[in-house]
Amino acid sequence: ELKVEQNPLFLSMQEGKNYTIYCNYSTTSDRLYWYRQDPGKSLESLFVLLSNGAVKQEGRLMASLDTKARLSTLHITAAVHDLSATYFCAVDMARGSRLTFGEGTQLTVNP
Amino acid sequence: GAGVSQSPSNKVTEKGKDVELRCDPISGHTALYWYRQSLGQGLEFLIYFQGNSAPDKSGLPSDRFSAERTGGSVSTLTIQRTQQEDSAVYLCASSLDTRGKYFGPGTRLTVL
Numbered sequence: 761e762l763k764v765e766q767n768p769l770f771l772s773m774q775e776g777k778n779y780t781i782y783c784n785y786s787t788t789s790d791r792l793y794w795y796r797q798d799p800g801k802s803l804e805s806l807f808v809l810l811s812n813g814a815v816k817q818e819g820r821l822m823a824s825l826d827t828k829a830r831l832s833t834l835h836i837t838a839a840v841h842d843l844s845a846t847y848f849c850a851v852d853m854a855r856g857s858r859l860t861f862g863e864g865t866q867l868t869v870n871p
Numbered sequence: 872g873a874g875v876s877q878s879p880s881n882k883v884t885e886k887g888k889d890v891e892l893r894c895d896p897i898s899g900h901t902a903l904y905w906y907r908q909s910l911g912q913g914l915e916f917l918i919y920f921q922g923n924s925a926p927d928k929s930g931l932p933s934d935r936f937s938a939e940r941t942g943g944s945v946s947t948l949t950i951q952r953t954q955q956e957d958s959a960v961y962l963c964a965s966s967l968d969t970r971g972k973y974f975g976p977g978t979r980l981t982v983l
Contacts, residue, residue: 793972802962803914803974848914858904858927859964859972861914 762787764851766862774870776838781865783832783849792825792832793850793859803848807834839869873897875975877963883981884953892948892978896965903946904972905938907959914962920946953982 763786773779783792791810795803807816809825809832816823820843822835832849846866850859876895884890896903905917916930920940931937935953940946950957960979966972 795974802976803964805971805973808971850914858916858919858930859906859914860916863913 762789762851762853762860764849764860764862766847766849766865768865769863770866770868772868772870773836773839775840778838779836781834781836781847781849781867783834783862785830785832785851785860787853788830789827789851789853791852793852794823794832794834795848795850797846797848797864806847836867841869841871843867844869875963875965875973877961877975877978879978880976881979881981883983885983886955887952889949889951890953890980892950892961892980894946894948894963894965894975896944896946896963897967897973898944900965900967900973901943902966902972903940904964904966905946905948906962906964908962908977909959912959917948917961950980953980955982958982 765784767782793808794806796806797803807823812827814825820837825832844867846864848861848864850861852859875897878893882890901922903920906914908914918931918938919927935951938948958981960977962974962977964972964974
């Protein structure tokens with residue numbers, strides 16, 4: 761059974777600081793997804809990582825994938841309040857199969 | 872272009888009633904997924920449709936839950952004899968091949 765674990769689950773940080781959210785998964789996969797969820801809203805797709813060593817950046821967020829270590833990271837650079845949300849990573853084991861989600865990381869960026 | 876749409880956005884029902892939740896995927900997307908998210912909980916897989924293949928129903932929590940996808944497009948999730956523990960946000964997603972899976976706005980179900 762595929763398990764996906766995120767840490768930390770709760771993260772409170774100051775504006776301007778950097779931090780990394782980690783996503784570990786238990787079974788070989790080369791497809792990893794990052795989503796953002798604002799309170800009361802649905803999931804917004806941030807990144808799709810499809811190969812070992814993949815790195816994608818959008819604004820202050822950068823995601824990377826190491827399939828050998830079964831680890832993805834979401835790095836936040838110079839955080840701003842607008843980044844406050846819950847971030848989920850998700851993995852699927854085969855093309856088009858179900859996504860298994862991590863528990864989510866609730867990020868709060870304080871002014 | 873149009874994203875995944877779901878209806879209704881909110882549904883309040885009484886325990887024991889049946890409910891139907893609808894999902895319209897992105898046009899041309901062959902895969903469709905249903906998930907649910909309970910208050911403060913994670914995302915729980917329910918069912919997955921891929922083209923004309925038999926659906927993966929392994930996430931359905933009980934036989935009160937069923938889903939169908941007509942014409943490879945619209946999907947309906949039906950919950951019979953609703954219970955209070957069925958209260959959650961039901962999310963639908965669609966995808967094409969290995970690219971992103973895009974989620975709809977969800978249906979918030981409240982069972983009184």
